[in-house]
Amino acid sequence: MSETTEPGSYFVSNYPPFDRWNTDSVSAVRAAFAAPPAHVPLGLYLHIPFCRKRCKFCYFRVYTDKAAGDVERYTQGLVKEAELAAASPAVAGRELKYVYFGGGTPSFLSVRQLERLVDGLNNSFGWDNAEEVTFECEPGTLSEPKVKALRKLGMTRISLGVENFDDDILQANGRAHLSAEIMRAWDWIAAAGFPNTNVDLIAGMVGETDESWDATVSKTLELAPDSVTIYQMELPLNTTLVHDWKESGVPAPVADWPTKRAWVDRAFRRFEDAGYAVSSGYTLVKDPSRVAFRYRDMLWEGSDLIALGVASFGHLSGLHYQNEPHWDAYLEAVEAGTLPIARGMTPAPRERLIREMILQLKRGWLDVSRLREKFGVDLLTEWTDIWRGLEKEGHLTVTDGVPRLTRQGLLQVDSLLHRFFEPSPPQEQTAAS
Numbered sequence: 001m002s003e004t005t006e007p008g009s010y011f012v013s014n015y016p017p018f019d020r021w022n023t024d025s026v027s028a029v030r031a032a033f034a035a036p037p038a039h040v041p042l043g044l045y046l047h048i049p050f051c052r053k054r055c056k057f058c059y060f061r062v063y064t065d066k067a068a069g070d071v072e073r074y075t076q077g078l079v080k081e082a083e084l085a086a087a088s089p090a091v092a093g094r095e096l097k098y099v100y101f102g103g104g105t106p107s108f109l110s111v112r113q114l115e116r117l118v119d120g121l122n123n124s125f126g127w128d129n130a131e132e133v134t135f136e137c138e139p140g141t142l143s144e145p146k147v148k149a150l151r152k153l154g155m156t157r158i159s160l161g162v163e164n165f166d167d168d169i170l171q172a173n174g175r176a177h178l179s180a181e182i183m184r185a186w187d188w189i190a191a192a193g194f195p196n197t198n199v200d201l202i203a204g205m206v207g208e209t210d211e212s213w214d215a216t217v218s219k220t221l222e223l224a225p226d227s228v229t230i231y232q233m234e235l236p237l238n239t240t241l242v243h244d245w246k247e248s249g250v251p252a253p254v255a256d257w258p259t260k261r262a263w264v265d266r267a268f269r270r271f272e273d274a275g276y277a278v279s280s281g282y283t284l285v286k287d288p289s290r291v292a293f294r295y296r297d298m299l300w301e302g303s304d305l306i307a308l309g310v311a312s313f314g315h316l317s318g319l320h321y322q323n324e325p326h327w328d329a330y331l332e333a334v335e336a337g338t339l340p341i342a343r344g345m346t347p348a349p350r351e352r353l354i355r356e357m358i359l360q361l362k363r364g365w366l367d368v369s370r371l372r373e374k375f376g377v378d379l380l381t382e383w384t385d386i387w388r389g390l391e392k393e394g395h396l397t398v399t400d401g402v403p404r405l406t407r408q409g410l411l412q413v414d415s416l417l418h419r420f421f422e423p424s425p426p427q428e429q430t431a432a433s
């Protein structure tokens with residue numbers, strides 16, 4: 001991997017890669033919904049695609065120009081889609097283990113819109129027994145009544161998209177909020193008594209310096225959230241920063257990878273000094289005996305995930321799928337009473353193993369016996385050369401049969417995972433060429 005931050009995606013969120021998902025697999029996904037359920041935990045993801053402003057590094061499906069009527073139509077679409085999914089044989093009667101409101105900006109919705117949405121969802125899915133209900137917030141969209149309403153509606157984990165505390169940096173990266181809004185929102189969140197609070201940061205936004213990064217870490221330590229998630233700035237192709245780079249010929253001024261890793265390393269150390277424990281290449285938690293991240297852990301261990309919303313990604317009975325990625329196509333499908341599935345992928349058993357192995361490696365270690373029991377494969381002998389290579393490079397140690405990333409390996413885990421990727425099957429290569 002180049003040491004400079006080049007245009008392209010770095011973060012590995014799934015396997016096999018999205019370029020192997022296709023429309024041919026939609027019928028297999030529909031058949032999975034119509035078949036009996038898999039015996040795995042069930043989660044629900046809702047994509048709320050509205051934002052006040054598009055961040056310059058954003059690569060998600062978001063809309064910044066929708067009127068109240070559009071938002072109402074969309075949330076009713078989510079309710080309808082929930083009804084359709086919950087009535088399918090693969091989902092009917094199952095209890096949700098976790099729920100995730102992501103985006104976009106879920107906190108863009110007003111209290112009234114949220115109440116109507118949750119009311120509607122409750123007719124299909126109850127989450128009284130869910131272990132975790134996460135809700136992502138953008139600081140500037142919160143108000144005290146909204147934060148109280150979120151608690152009352154059953155959210156257990158609030159994730160605040162802070163990213164940085166420096167107003168110049170927030171503005172240079174197109175964020176909609178400033179630092180004063182973060183502090184105000186945090187007071188309301190802390191007072192509302194959520195079981196789990198998380199702060200999201202990004203190391204290496206445009207304009208970041210050693211001083212600004214250290215100040216951001218200090219301020220986050222003062223807030224003392226239950227967990228902190230730190231991403232390293234990347235430049236996916238469909239971001240404003242990359243478009244501007246291409247148009248002007250001037251590279252986006254984002255720090256190189258060694259600098260970003262050094263910043264995250266420094267942050268990890270400071271949080272560890274304050275009593276936090278590292279729980280993945282991106283996350284630290286204050287009290288691991290009390291605070292977990294069930295969405296992440298269950299998803300990485302192969303749970304089902306029903307995806308609601310435009311362009312949303314789901315996983316059912318071992319199959320991947322994505323919803324219609326465009327507003328009209330998504331809404332027309334759900335309003336016509338059809339699950340809005342646009343593409344899918346049926347991983348082979350070995351690909352399912354690779355998926356779970358690489359996602360779980362992001363935690364920093366692997367439960368080899370659990371994966372052996374589930375897939376009948378011994379990871380250490382199956383990929384001996386890769387483990388040896390990683391050890392030689394100082395990214396990993398294997399002790400008592402447990403592969404464990406070193407700090408150096410953990411801080412660049414996404415760049416290491418491609419070694420486990422397999423070439424596409426020949427018929428797919430032909431079809432794609």
Ligand code: SF4
Nearest residue numbers: 051054055058103104
């Ligand atoms: S708040 Fe998040 S989803 Fe919205 S534009 Fe910014 S990065 Fe994208």
